[in-house]
Amino acid sequence: MAQARAQSCNFSISDMSFGAVDTLSGGALNGTATINVNCTGLSLTRILICPSIGAGGGGATVSTRQMTSGGDMLAYQLYxxxxxxxxxxxxFWGFAATPPTLDLTLDLLGSGAASFTLYGQVFGSQSTVPAGTYLSAFSGADVNFIYRYTLLSDCSNLSGQTASPSFTVTASIADNCLVTTQDLDFGAHGVLTGNVDTTGGVTVTCTPGTAYTVGLDGGQAAAPPAARLMSKGSETVTYGLYQDAARSLPWGLAAIPGEAVPGTGSGGGQVLTVYGRVPPQTTPSPGTYTDTVVVTVTY
Known part of the structure; x- marks a missing residue:
């Protein structure tokens, strides 16, 4: 018992910050924290550390720990x-009763220090998690480090002195949007004496609750929405892009009221149909006529 009373260890754990998390990318994000240990006691003795870390203030499921922002959850894990x-x-926690075994050996003066890495990962494929600042705090009984003198590397005997260092795990999710497009192809036509219609698409993926608008510019000719121009050299074919199947609502720039399409993100891809029309007009010479339209998502 004299040896047990002689030892003393101080622990500190740095906060783990994942920083900005892009939940729409689909990839995981890694982070680390550092556990610092300083001990004093009998010279040239070994101190075994059994470092239990529980669910954290954000709680856990059977497979993940969680950070919270209001009632929303962001899944992560510590390794x-x-x-x-x-x-x-x-x-002391039913799930994952497998903390590592740590140790350090005191020097001739009876002191020793060591650092250990705590690894973390925010899981990918969490596009439905809303924007916000996410947190899980670890303190008190949730962080239970037991240490004692021993020559063994076995934590089945959880006797010894205890310490409860505290730390936090944080991450932030910002409003974000991704966009993909499907081209419009009016096909091959001989004489432009009637309407030629086709459709394309814009797929917008935004974090849940993110308000957005989708605007389409005037193409390479910077033309009005219903009078855009496909070109072949100096010759052109007039066409329009619309929000509706009746081709009555032109689809233009976000800066012009009523010409852009609004929406609210859900975390999944939202498909917006682009309705195209080539109206009757004087037919230019045969060839392939093209235009490039820039899609702008404002959020």
Whole structure:
């Protein structure tokens, strides 16, 4: 018992900040924190550390820990290895009772220090999580580090002194949008004596709750929405792009009221149909006529 009373360890854990998380990219994001240990006691003795970390203030499911922002959840996990395969768990928590075993050896003067890395990962494929600042705090019984003198590397005996260092895990999700497009092809026609219609598409993926508008510019001729120009050299074919199947609502720039299409993000892809029409007109010489329209999503 004299040895047990002689040892003393101080622990600190740096906060783990994942920074800005792009939930629309589909990829995971890694982070780390550092556990610092300083101990004093009998010279040249080994101190075994059994470092339990529980669910955290954000709670957990059977497979993930969670950060919270209001009532919203962002899934992540803590690990003991750089490959992020061994969950850093707790002997006092039913899920993942597998914290690593740590140790350090005191020097001739009876002191020792060491640093250990706590690895984290925010999981990918969380596009339905809304924008916000997410947090999980670890303190008190949720962080239970037990340490003692021993020559063994076995934490099955959880006797010894205890410490409860605190830290937080944070991440932020900003409003974000992605856009993809489907070209419009009016096909091949001999004489432009009647309407020629076709459709294309714009797919917008935004974080849930993000308000957006989709505008289409005037093409290479910077023309009005219903009088855009496909060209072949100096010759042109007039066409229009519309919001509706009746081709009555021109689709133009976001800066012009009524000409852009509004929406609210859901985290999934929202397909907006672009209705195209080539009206009757004087037919130019045969060939392929093209135009390039820039899609702008404002959010």
């Amino acid at each position: 003991s290895d750089a490959g992020r395969t061994a969950v850093w768990g707790s002997y």
